[in-house]
Amino acid sequence: MTIFVLLMTIITIVVFTLPFVYRSEGRIAIEAPVISNDVVKTVSAANYVDESIDKVKQKVLSRKNLSSLNQKYGLYPEMLDEKKLALILMKNITFTSETKDTSRNTWENQKVTVGLIVGFEYSDPETTYQVANEIIKQLLEENVRSKTKQASETTGFLTGELDRLKEELELVENKVAVYKQKYANSLPEHQEMHMASLEQIRTAIKDLGREYKNTQEELRYLDVEYTTTSASFNNGADALDPLSTVSALDKARAELNRSLVLYKETHPTVRALKRKVALLEKAPVATKENAPVRRNPVKTLALAKIKTQIESANVRLGSITSQKRSMSHQLATLQRQIVQIPQVESGLSKLQRDYDNAKAKYEDVKSKQINAKIAENLALANKGERFILKQSPEFPKFRESPKRTLLMALGVFGSLILGFLFAFLLEMLDPRVRGQATISSIVDAKLLAVIPYIETHTELARKKKIIKFFSVGMMVLIVLCLIAATVHFFVAPLNTLLIAPR
Structure with missing residues (x-):
């Protein structure tokens, strides 16, 4: 019984001192390009949804960005180590992809990402709501910025490559012209x-x-x-x-x-x-x-x-x-x-083959450069594949954790089991002789008579004192638990009173 009371006391203290955790989440939908890829073939890397999501996630979860979030909203002001701070915030920020099955046959497994659920968990509901909105805002802005930057870099690279191939093509053309002029009378x-x-x-x-x-x-x-x-x-x-x-x-x-x-x-x-x-x-x-x-x-x-x-x-x-x-x-x-x-x-x-190869490369890069320029214009106009805010983060009205009722029920069940196990273990390890069966097994003989244990007045007084002390302790513990529950549910949560706010 003592073990049960002790465990319940510890569990109650731990459960009621656990900080509240609130969760706010929003949903981002991924829309297909306004102009079909059959009409305009954009840069290949910009078409992969998963890669786009990974890129913006890497930007949002970078140490620099997480450190700025911490400074802006005061999440963990006592945390000075950026590495540890990043690990903590990464656990608080969650990303869940929403997929759609596009398989034509039952044996195929083709899933396309059509949305992203972004969540943030923290002990303060107002801060949780603000940080969740900030993260989603950064995701949307970073998606537009990364695609625009990628399209611009691709266009710039292809433009430079096109100029270089144009010079090579003109050089080969000059070689062909000089060669034909040199052997003008011996041409095929x-x-x-x-x-x-x-x-x-x-x-x-x-x-x-x-x-x-x-x-x-x-x-x-x-x-x-x-x-x-x-x-x-x-x-x-x-x-x-x-x-x-x-x-x-x-x-x-x-x-x-x-x-x-x-x-x-x-x-x-x-x-x-x-x-x-x-x-x-x-x-x-x-x-x-x-x-x-x-x-x-x-x-x-x-x-x-x-x-x-x-x-x-x-x-x-x-x-x-x-x-x-x-x-x-x-x-x-x-x-x-x-x-x-x-x-x-x-x-x-030989010169004609070089010319044909150079011309084919030039035409191919020119086509890609035109598509890249169109993709850049689509990205600037936000007409390509884009992230759309489908559901804004809501203010958390209920705490996400801890679930104290469930924890207390599990604590009572666990305390009972541990109490019985501990009592059984003590009984097994106790070397004292208890009862006539134990004595008969030890001496291997029949008992003639059993003399009961006679308690003295001192032992009886001590026993009454222990029972009285235990009863008073239990009453005090019950009263304290009732007071704590009343304060927690009707005044203020205990975690805000016992633990300094972060």
Whole structure:
């Protein structure tokens, strides 16, 4: 009984001295973006609700922010250690996520966070209410600030990256332009044109060869005609015709020109014709004074006509030779260009791949930069994914803990059990002999008689004094408990009287 009373006294004191704890909580709803992601793809990190919640929670639960809360509302003024203060306040602040099951099938487990319940626990109801509102206000502001900052940083980064890729793209474009300018005549797109030109030049060279042969045949015919005509008109009277020497010189010069077209100057035929021309040039030429007066006008006209044809044929041969040389040079140039096309195409393909890759990167980053800019504008206008205050924290009318009725009931039950256990333990450990059964078991013999314990007057007086003292103590304890309960429920809570307010 003594143990029960002692335990109940201790439990009663502890229960009634426990500080009250009040709780105030509010609800934040997470709304989807006003503009669908199918229309505008925002930055990927801004779409994850859980990451957004973790970011704002980290900011609110930072030591610096918790320390400012403590200083502003005087929560724990005696707590100077920021680390311990942060741990205490972290226990007082609670976050509970509200999820929605979006699974299409029973075996899937896809849950989306649609809300957040923010609570704060403290011993003073007014302070609890104010701090809960402050925390929710910080959460909402930090969410907008973090998303705006993230979108701005993303836009700035992508803009810088876009400028860098633009410079790389322009550099590759310049390389391609310089390369095409360097090998302008050997580009792959000109191959068909070069092949067609090559065939045309070869055909033209063949035509010039045939024309050259025809002209040579014509010259031989004219030479024969010239010789025949000259011989038909040459008789004794005409031996001194002043045109004979000139005609022989012209004929030798024509043959020399034809030979120079066909042979080099060191060729024996060319050398012989040069000596013949030199002898004819040194031979005396008949003049009007020493030449016979008699002339044959028909011969002169015929030979002059043939000579004109020979000179025209020689000029045509020279022109054909010049054209053939020029076309041969063009043919060689085209062949070199055509042979060079595969190598040029390989180098150009490499540059084109670099250009395509640079352009693809530029277009991709440009698209992301545009989306990031739109996401930034949405964040500034608060049109993206946002936190909305669904339910403001309410002033706590009832304490959250301790639940004294439950604690007292548990205390009574526990005290009874502990009292019985303690009494049983004392009985088991007490070495004194109590009753005839114990004596019989010790001496292993039957008792002849039992003499009862005779209390003396002194023992009886002491026993009455103990009972009286215990009764008075119990009465005093009951009165004190009743007074404490009356003061607690009708005057002021005991925790505010016995414990200094924080």
